[in-house]
Amino acid sequence: MPSNEPHAPVSSSFVVRRDGDPVPESLKGAVAAIGNFDGVHRGHRHLLDMALRSGRPAAVLTFEPHPRSFFQPDRPLFRLTPEPVKLGIFARLGLAGAFVLRFDGRLASLTAEEFVTLLKGELELSGVVVGHDFHFGRGREGNPERMSGLCRGLGLDCLIAPAIVEGSEPVSSSAIRAALEAGDIAAANTLLGYRWFVRAPVRHGDKRGRELGYPTANMRLPDDCRLRHGIYAVRASVNGQPVDGVASFGRRPTFDNGAPLLETHLFDFSGDLYGTTLDVEFVGWIRGEERFDGIEALIAQMDRDSEEARRMLKADRTPSMVG
Structure with a gap:
């Protein structure tokens, strides 16, 4: 789903903060849902709803390019919602804005502790929401329980969202890709x-x-x-x-x-x-x-x-x- 303007603003009130930018005033102290969010499906929206109910500015923290494209560049990923589409959906859902982190060697090399320090320091967040299967940090060393403990040590709130299930299977981007491939x-x-x-x-x-x-x-x-x-x-x-x-x-x-x-x-x-x-x-x-x-x-x-x-x-x- 290409776009002529990949970094065009998507809403007058929705703001996007990228690497190197100062944190906009409207996003300082935000609670951010963290993930790739390809598809912004029902499971993703549960995380976003939890951020929206926090009583603080609600944001999303996402990564571009998709981490799989960084780790496996020879395996093209069927993107359900390329960045401009994804940001447009976030804006429609009522979020205050998005933190878009470039997924590169520097970010991939951060330890779990360094990543959470970035959330508190560079991004000035007050809390995060992560999924039940979220992994982060170098070599995927961090999991939701680790995130909760590290956040607690830095004074960040941490909410962990359960899986959203359709039938007997969790809602996932992979399942949606498989459905589209089957028509x-x-x-x-x-x-x-x-x-x-x-x-x-x-x-x-x-x-x-x-x-x-x-x-x-x-x-x-x-x-x-x-x-x-x-x-x-x-x-x-x-x-x-x-x-x-x-x-x-x-x-x-x-x-x-x-x-x-x-x-x-x-x-x-x-x-x-x-x-x-x-x-x-x-x-x-x-x-x-x-x-x-x-x-x-x-x-x-x-x-x-x-x-x-x-x-x-x-x-x-x-x-x-x-x-």
């Missing part, structure tokens, strides 16, 4: 607590959709996107307004079998979206990508896909994090 939008959105969405600029294509009677907004998603190729019911945000549609993500086997592309047809919409950055929410899975022997067969299937998308969209009640 199981319903499961992914249940775990997230909102409709998963992508953000990217609309680019010029070959105009083939217009010739078929289905003009599309074409978006190139990051190479690490592992969403299953197929047809989806979607809802886009156009000038702040939701517009229903149907989208294909894949290689277009009927035509060129090229690089993966998200092609979104918006129902009952006419307008020029080229160059704009579009948020597209995924509502439901319709079918896998197919190769058709002729244009007529393809158009007939697109008609059926559109009908199914309209049905799914009409029935959907999942909350949105867009707009």
